Amino acid sequence: xxxxxxxxxxxxxxxxxxxxxxxxxxxxxxxxxxxxxxxxxxxxxxxxxxxxxxxxxxxxxxxxxxxxxxxxxxxxxxxxxxxxxxxxxxxxxxxxxxxxxxxxxxxxxxxxxxxxxxxxxxxxxxxxxxxxxxxxxxxxxxxxxxxxxxxxxxxxxxxxxxxxxxxxxxxxxxxxxxxxxxxxxxxxxxxxxxxxxxxxxxxxxxxxxxxxxxxxxxxxxxxxxxxxxxxxxxxxxxxxxxxxxxxxxxxxxxxxxxxxxxxxxxxxxxxxxxxxxxxxxxxxxxxxxxxxxxxxxxxxxxxxxxxxxxxxxxxxxxxxxxxxxxxxxxxxxxxxxxxxxxxxxxxxxxxxxxxxxxxxxxxxxxxxxxxxxxxxxxxxxxxxxxxxxxxxxxxxxxxxxxxxxxxxxxxxxxxxxxxxxxxxxxxxxxxxxxxxxxxxxxxxxxxxxxxxxxxxxxxxxxxxxxxxxxxxxxxxxxxxxxxxxxxxxxxxxxxxxxxxxxxxxxxxxxxxxxxxxxxxxxxxxxxxxxxxxxxxxxxxxxxxxxxxxxxxxxxxxxxxxxxxxxxxxxxxxxxxxxxxxxxxxxxxx
Amino acid sequence: xxxxxxxxxxxxxxxxxxxxxxxxxxxxxxxxxxxxxxxxxxxxxxxxxxxxxxxxxxxxxxxxxxxxxxxxxxxxxxxxxxxxxxxxxxxxxxxxxxxxxxxxxxxxxxxxxxxxxxxxxxxxxxxxxxxxxxxxxxxxxxxxxxxxxxxxxxxxxxxxxxxxxxxxxxxxxxxxxxxxxxxxxxxxxxxxxxxxxxxxxxxxxxxxxxxx
Numbered sequence: 001x002x003x004x005x006x007x008x009x010x011x012x013x014x015x016x017x018x019x020x021x022x023x024x025x026x027x028x029x030x031x032x033x034x035x036x037x038x039x040x041x042x043x044x045x046x047x048x049x050x051x052x053x054x055x056x057x058x059x060x061x062x063x064x065x066x067x068x069x070x071x072x073x074x075x076x077x078x079x080x081x082x083x084x085x086x087x088x089x090x091x092x093x094x095x096x097x098x099x100x101x102x103x104x105x106x107x108x109x110x111x112x113x114x115x116x117x118x119x120x121x122x123x124x125x126x127x128x129x130x131x132x133x134x135x136x137x138x139x140x141x142x143x144x145x146x147x148x149x150x151x152x153x154x155x156x157x158x159x160x161x162x163x164x165x166x167x168x169x170x171x172x173x174x175x176x177x178x179x180x181x182x183x184x185x186x187x188x189x190x191x192x193x194x195x196x197x198x199x200x201x202x203x204x205x206x207x208x209x210x211x212x213x214x215x216x217x218x219x220x221x222x223x224x225x226x227x228x229x230x231x232x233x234x235x236x237x238x239x240x241x242x243x244x245x246x247x248x249x250x251x252x253x254x255x256x257x258x259x260x261x262x263x264x265x266x267x268x269x270x271x272x273x274x275x276x277x278x279x280x281x282x283x284x285x286x287x288x289x290x291x292x293x294x295x296x297x298x299x300x301x302x303x304x305x306x307x308x309x310x311x312x313x314x315x316x317x318x319x320x321x322x323x324x325x326x327x328x329x330x331x332x333x334x335x336x337x338x339x340x341x342x343x344x345x346x347x348x349x350x351x352x353x354x355x356x357x358x359x360x361x362x363x364x365x366x367x368x369x370x371x372x373x374x375x376x377x378x379x380x381x382x383x384x385x386x387x388x389x390x391x392x393x394x395x396x397x398x399x400x401x402x403x404x405x406x407x408x409x410x411x412x413x414x415x416x417x418x419x420x421x422x423x424x425x426x427x428x429x430x431x432x433x434x435x436x437x438x439x440x441x442x443x444x445x446x447x448x449x450x451x452x453x454x455x456x457x458x459x460x461x462x463x464x465x466x467x468x469x470x471x472x473x474x475x476x477x478x479x480x481x482x483x484x485x486x487x488x489x490x491x492x493x494x495x496x497x498x499x500x501x502x503x504x505x506x507x508x509x510x511x512x513x514x515x516x517x518x519x520x521x522x523x524x525x526x527x528x529x530x531x532x533x534x535x536x537x538x539x540x541x542x543x544x545x546x547x548x549x550x551x552x553x554x555x556x557x558x559x560x561x562x563x564x565x566x567x568x569x570x571x572x573x574x575x576x577x578x579x580x581x582x583x584x585x586x587x588x589x
Numbered sequence: 590x591x592x593x594x595x596x597x598x599x600x601x602x603x604x605x606x607x608x609x610x611x612x613x614x615x616x617x618x619x620x621x622x623x624x625x626x627x628x629x630x631x632x633x634x635x636x637x638x639x640x641x642x643x644x645x646x647x648x649x650x651x652x653x654x655x656x657x658x659x660x661x662x663x664x665x666x667x668x669x670x671x672x673x674x675x676x677x678x679x680x681x682x683x684x685x686x687x688x689x690x691x692x693x694x695x696x697x698x699x700x701x702x703x704x705x706x707x708x709x710x711x712x713x714x715x716x717x718x719x720x721x722x723x724x725x726x727x728x729x730x731x732x733x734x735x736x737x738x739x740x741x742x743x744x745x746x747x748x749x750x751x752x753x754x755x756x757x758x759x760x761x762x763x764x765x766x767x768x769x770x771x772x773x774x775x776x777x778x779x780x781x782x783x784x785x786x787x788x789x790x791x792x793x794x795x796x797x798x799x800x801x
Contacts, residue, residue, distance in 0.1 A: 207779025210791035249774030
């Protein structure tokens with residue numbers, strides 16, 4: 001691809017009909033839908049441009065040099081334990097000076113350049129591992145590709161168990177858009193007919209290996225379902241996109257897939273949209289606020305601070321769409337303040353920043369399957385997704401300890417690095433042999449559970465601390481509750497129980513919950529709803545207060561479900577863009 | 590340069606794959622080195638194959654680290670060990686980049702290992718016969734799950750680094766583990782029960798079709 005074209009894009013380069021802030025799953029989808037419909041779009045990305053052929057090092061072996069893919073000298077990633085103990089605000093205290101990145105589990109030598117530096121982007125308040133990617137495509141360049149649909153069990157969860165709020169839409173409203181996303185982007189999976197995990201339009205599925213079949217059969221006797229992973233990856237290829245090729249089972253998708261078989265926003269959405277001639281992409285554009293004309297109550301554009309030069313400029317458009325990621329869009333709304341809007345834009349309800357939810361993860365179990373010990377290693381980590389154990393709690397019964405549910409992601413078999421080796425006792429030829437014998441036989445599952453959307457879990461602007469561009473940073477007031485803790489304890493128990501049922505030995509159970517934020521699935525801080533007093537947007541992400549301001553990322557979720565959010569973000573966004581196009585035709589926007 | 594002999598005939602190596610997919614897949618120009626990236630990659634290869642120039646350890650410390658790494662993961666009938674995989678060079682590089690406390694811990698650990706060796710066999714660790722080294726390491730690894738003394742802690746540290754260095758090396762990945770991934774694989778082969786057959790690899794039977 002290209003660097004920033006010269007001359008640089010300035011407000012005078014316009015005009016544009018629509019400004020989209022953010023270029024990840026939501027921003028990419030919004031820009032694609034509108035540009036393809038002939039709308040002139042300006043896409044603003046805070047990070048740099050990206051060239052998949054140069055930036056994705058999908059197949060690089062660790063032994064290309066002696067450093068073996070370790071982070072460069074002087075770069076440190078916070079470990080889970082360090083979040084709990086180190087002073088905040090991140091990056092502003094002496095103890096934190098040696099740390100640069102909060103990367104959760106996604107951080108490595110390949111993704112580090114895309115993830116923000118904590119010194120320039122501090123946060124304050126309660127510990128939160130907030131992983132932010134500032135680069136074209138955002139976190140879609142390193143996402144986990146788990147693409148599961150929400151069902152009415154999630155969308156109408158309050159009806160089911162009485163807690164929180166139902167979504168203002170049901171599965172029937174969103175199903176057609178899930179179908180469209182499946183078809184446009186490609187998704188791999190199997191039709192299973194599970195009501196609370198609806199099927200999609202799937203391409204060639206990923207096969208289970210021998211160990212996974214063994215577990216699948218063992219837990220089927222408990223009435224639990226293990227299914228092949230549903231991956232946001234095209235296994236058969238997609239039509240009408242010259243940038244993408246089908247999956248070739250190489251693995252390492254989380255570094256960026258240089259075939260673009262895995263969904264990454266740049267090649268899947270942004271480049272085709274740019275080819276239409278209707279999309280302008282401006283990188284290095286840190287948006288600090290939405291500009292609103294208080295006399296009309298309409299958004300007029302956004303204020304941009306150039307990431308490199310720190311020049312400030314105002315871009316204007318008829319419509320502003322925020323897709324900066326859940327918390328960044330929320331921060332933008334909160335920072336769009338004036339005398340008549342002391343709490344920010346679209347916040348007459350006071351719920352912007354509240355009902356913050358995500359997924360609780362970490363508990364699970366690993367072990368060794370005796371049937372696979374001392375067999376030839378198979379290619380297990382070449383699949384873009386492993387397997388999924390479908391939610392079985394609080395579906396038809398009621399668990400006495402907690403509401404909502406969780407699913408497991410995991411796999412059996414070998415990966416490039418033998419994770420069992422450091423814990424294998426002994427040394428010498430017998431140690432080598434023990435590692436080799438168990439290498440194909442490992443099995444490991446990790447739970448992902450729903451965090452309840454509670455009013456008291458919130459983010460707000462820190463009154464004093466600012467980032468490197470002078471924008472106030474977020475202060476967190478967010479913790480797991482009793483429900484999450486009890487659910488996590490049950491996750492560990494059921495993981496152990498299922499591995500035992502499959503005949504696994506050497507089972508080690510993980511009971512610790514990873515720190516808040518580790519799931520990288522932030523949701524809920526600008527939730528949709530019918531009532532402007534208790535919600536921020538309507539079902540199309542249109543803010544109740546400002547008719548030409550839309551929010552289309554994870555912040556508009558009402559509850560978290562235990563399924564991964566990306567596919568839902570894109571389905572909701574597509575539905576919202578259809579509405580935008582209709583409203584534009586009618587002259588309402 | 591990387592050895593491609595490990596690529597299974599069934600797979601496709603990168604070069605033929607590139608041909609198959611056309612030049613849109615990032616093609617690699619090895620020479621001439623015009624891009625900075627290419628130059629850096631070349632330099633890294635050079636460095637990886639160059640004779641070790643020590644960065645953090647003294648010659649004597651390096652010899653001890655090399656010896657304990659080889660004792661933990663030795664060359665055996667199946668595959669070469671830590672010495673061939675140049676684990677000590679990896680550890681030396683790692684220490685040259687580590688903070689001073691980590692370096693001090695290693696230096697003290699090497700000294701503690703020699704002390705234990707002298708106490709038991711009257712010679713430093715590098716002078717031990719294979720049998721003697723095994724006897725000594727058997728003692729100091731007995732508590733490896735919960736090491737308490739400095740020498741026990743050093744064994745744990747050295748083992749972690751050796752494991753990390755060995756299993757990320759070409760020898761560890763390909764010759765020892767015979768890892769099959771990271772290649773172009775047009776179709777993923779799973780358990781054959783997935784294709785409705787009995788699986789010869791694991792002995793599991795084809796799924797029974799539910800009666801209509």
